[in-house]
Amino acid sequence: MNIQEPKIIELPKILDERGNLSFIEQNNHVPFKIKRVYWIYDVPGGESRGAHGYRENEEFVVALSGSFDVLIDNGKEKKSFHLNRSYYGLYVPKNTWRMMDNFSTNSLALVLSSTDYDINDYIFDYDNFIKGVDR
Numbered sequence: 250m251n252i253q254e255p256k257i258i259e260l261p262k263i264l265d266e267r268g269n270l271s272f273i274e275q276n277n278h279v280p281f282k283i284k285r286v287y288w289i290y291d292v293p294g295g296e297s298r299g300a301h302g303y304r305e306n307e308e309f310v311v312a313l314s315g316s317f318d319v320l321i322d323n324g325k326e327k328k329s330f331h332l333n334r335s336y337y338g339l340y341v342p343k344n345t346w347r348m349m350d351n352f353s354t355n356s357l358a359l360v361l362s363s364t365d366y367d368i369n370d371y372i373f374d375y376d377n378f379i380k381g382v383d384r
């Protein structure tokens with residue numbers, strides 16, 4: 250698995266008349282060991298969050314419910330991913346600027362992270378990130 254590029258990963262889907270089931274295994278469907286899990290919910294429709302980068306942290310983002318866009322910028326190239334199915338996840342490499350945008354009402358964003366929460370791992374200055382001063 251190429252772990253330098255953002256990438257949509259399709260998760261297993263066990264179809265069942267009683268309701269479908271998907272799952273995620275570390276080092277299998279996500280290319281890292283999962284250290285932390287958080288989720289973003291009760292986001293007002295159309296709202297944005299998470300405009301920053303991480304120096305070391307890698308992420309895997311799933312729209313468990315509803316939809317939102319994840320905008321990715323590695324300093325050379327920008328990409329936008331629309332997440333709207335609970336069996337697709339977006340892998341976000343380290344050293345990537347990312348923003349979550351256009352949340353639908355009642356959406357639920359699940360984020361798996363490769364590191365513990367550490368404010369010092371955040372990259373907040375987009376201009377410095379783009380200039381390569383801070384990345």
Ligand code: TYD
Pocket residue numbers: 285287298299300301366
């Ligand atoms: P943050 O990552 O800054 O989200 P956003 O960029 O969308 O504002 O997190 C918001 C707040 O939540 C911030 O005060 C730090 C706290 N937080 C934790 O304490 N632990 C975590 O794992 C995360 C992701 C955030």
